[in-house]
């Protein structure tokens with residue numbers, strides 16, 4: 001059931017882990033460049049490239065307890081796969097831990113969100129993903145934000161980095177007041193201002209964060225299912241991740257298609273996952289230290 005290679009430095013048992021990583025090697029609805037089923041393994045391999053120490057936080061990643069369960073069982077059917085993921089997410093959340101899913105394609109995020117009862121959702125993506133149906137299924141990666149909206153409502157959802165969608169998707173967003181920030185807006189107003197605005201819009205609740213790696217410009221992250229030029233930089237994404245991480249209760253990173261990589265996209269994916277653990281983990285460590 002589980003692959004042998006685990007994410008680098010994931011030394012905790014499930015019982016002791018604060019963060020729980022699992023892979024979801026499913027790309028059954030991918031339409032352009034499939035292959036994201038290979039991403040969990042490619043990202044795990046890439047994770048061995050990095051130092052343990054994070055100077056900006058004066059912390060070793062190994063001081064934070066996290067585990068890697070390996071890959072979850074997936075089916076060839078999207079609905080069945082979503083059900084597996086939702087129940088695994090529920091178990092992890094129920095045990096008071098922060099789940100981190102390595103996709104796989106973006107459709108899987110929907111199952112992750114459904115596992116939470118009350119959560120805001122932030123999606124970083126080049127695409128609106130607001131189609132009601134695509135290629136005969138309502139569970140396509142191209143519909144994922146629409147399905148998330150069905151679940152949480154517009155007041156609890158925002159996407160960022162957007163630069164692509166069908167006319168019908170832009171119409172839907174406008175008619176329903178869906179909050180999204182375009183890549184151009186991020187470039188012109190600056191990532192700091194946009195992130196502040198997003199935080200203000202969502203209010204104080206918990207956040208589920210989904211990173212569709214195509215939000216990043218293909219120059220930095222070429223190996224994605226549906227690459228889209230004029231994207232955000234890795235630094236933009238790191239800034240957003242750092243700003244949101246303390247409030248993030250569930251996280252996924254999806255849509256890397258390693259066959260198209262020279263290694264850099266998986267490296268970036270692995271680093272973002274490590275960054276998330278360090279930022280959220282060090283906030284907790286600080287709290288523990290200051291409260292004795």
Ligand code: MN
Pocket residue numbers: 106125127129141144212
């Ligand atoms: Mn997407």
Ligand code: MN
Pocket residue numbers: 125126127212214215226
């Ligand atoms: Mn996308």
